[in-house]
Amino acid sequence: xxxxxxxxxxxxxxxxxxxxxxxxxxxxxxxxxxxxxxxxxxxxxxxxxxxxxxxxxxxxxxxxxxxxxxxxxxxxxxxxxxxxx
Amino acid sequence: xxxxxxxxxxxxxxxxxxxxxxxxxxxxxxxxxxxxxxxxxxxxxxxxxxxxxxxxxxxxxxxxxxxxxxxxxxxxxxxxxxxxxxxxxxxxxxxxxxxxxxxxxxxxxxxxxxxxxxxxxxxxxxxxxxxxxxxxxxxxxxxxxxxxxxxxxxxxxxxxxxxxxxxxxxxxxxxxxxxxxxxxxxxxxxxxxxxxxxxxxxxxxxxxxxxxxxxxxxxxxxxxxxxxxxxxxxxxxxxxxxxxxxxxxxxxxxxx
Numbered sequence: 203x204x205x206x207x208x209x210x211x212x213x214x215x216x217x218x219x220x221x222x223x224x225x226x227x228x229x230x231x232x233x234x235x236x237x238x239x240x241x242x243x244x245x246x247x248x249x250x251x252x253x254x255x256x257x258x259x260x261x262x263x264x265x266x267x268x269x270x271x272x273x274x275x276x277x278x279x280x281x282x283x284x285x286x287x
Numbered sequence: 288x289x290x291x292x293x294x295x296x297x298x299x300x301x302x303x304x305x306x307x308x309x310x311x312x313x314x315x316x317x318x319x320x321x322x323x324x325x326x327x328x329x330x331x332x333x334x335x336x337x338x339x340x341x342x343x344x345x346x347x348x349x350x351x352x353x354x355x356x357x358x359x360x361x362x363x364x365x366x367x368x369x370x371x372x373x374x375x376x377x378x379x380x381x382x383x384x385x386x387x388x389x390x391x392x393x394x395x396x397x398x399x400x401x402x403x404x405x406x407x408x409x410x411x412x413x414x415x416x417x418x419x420x421x422x423x424x425x426x427x428x429x430x431x432x433x434x435x436x437x438x439x440x441x442x443x444x445x446x447x448x449x450x451x452x453x454x455x456x457x458x459x460x461x462x463x464x465x466x467x468x469x470x471x472x473x474x475x476x477x478x479x480x481x482x483x484x485x486x487x488x489x490x491x492x493x494x495x496x497x498x499x500x501x502x503x504x505x506x507x508x509x510x511x512x513x514x515x516x517x518x519x520x521x522x523x524x525x526x527x528x529x530x531x532x533x534x535x536x537x538x539x540x541x542x543x
Binding site for chain 1: 478
């Protein structure tokens with residue numbers, strides 16, 4: 203069974219897609235830090251819970267973007283297959 | 288290769304379906320133009336919103352001092368939309384209340400349309416890019432309207448002094464990155480939910496009963512609502528940044 207160039211590219215694309223979603227580590231850590239600080243803030247000032255909550259969610263959603271870029275690269279590699287001529 | 292037996296009940300990659308499908312093709316000035324599932328879903332979302340708006344319009348003509356059930360719901364929605372615009376934009380809120388309200392309702396209904404079996408229109412990059420480009424236009428229209436050319440130039444050259452525009456290209460890139468990152472954020476969030484639901488329904492077909500509802504609640508309702516809020520919030524913050532301080536007439540009115 204011979205491996206053609208195309209098969210090799212597809213296999214490498216799959217590995218690349220797997221590597222690309224490692225980008226999810228960053229937002230995971232970042233969102234955790236944001237949530238932790240938000241919890242501390244609510245502990246200090248329970249009255250401002252609503253405002254803290256919305257600020258935290260906004261910040262987390264913005265921080266999530268980098269992870270989503272990794273996901274997009276993975277999806278492009280898997281489904282659009284730009285490297286296969 | 289003849290000994291590869293594919294069991295008919297085994298789920299395969301062919302069962303996963305989350306792509307946009309072309310439904311109808313026609314020629315427009317020599318270009319191939321496709322009507323896709325996104326167009327159909329966007330039409331359904333628009334129809335739902337328009338019918339809702341017509342019903343509300345009819346009901347509110349007969350509005351009473353003490354609201355009944357339906358009027359109560361409408362007032363809650365409108366007050367919520369007004370309050371987030373008011374909170375983010377301050378004195379310039381009245382100008383943008385209509386646009387942000389429309390944007391919010393459209394993105395929200397688009398995002399949660401996945402529950403009703405539609406492919407969310409916001410999971411198509413064309414939709415989100417269009418929304419982000421409207422935001423981009425609004426930002427820069429208001430920038431040129433409310434700031435002098437000199438202050439825009441100083442702003443674009445910051446943090447260095449205006450006679451040394453080394454940072455100008457970098458600031459220019461960061462301006463152009465705004466619509467790209469906004470559209471990609473919304474698109475990728477909704478698309479990731481769509482893909483996971485397609486994986487669940489495609490690969491776990493035999494056991495996908497009832498429990499995917501939990502995933503729907505998270506990916507469609509929760510994530511969709513958060514991303515709607517984020518998109519509108521960012522639009523409002525970027526525009527409010529360019530509006531600057533209130534003109535004296537408005538400032539006087541609010542302090543009185």
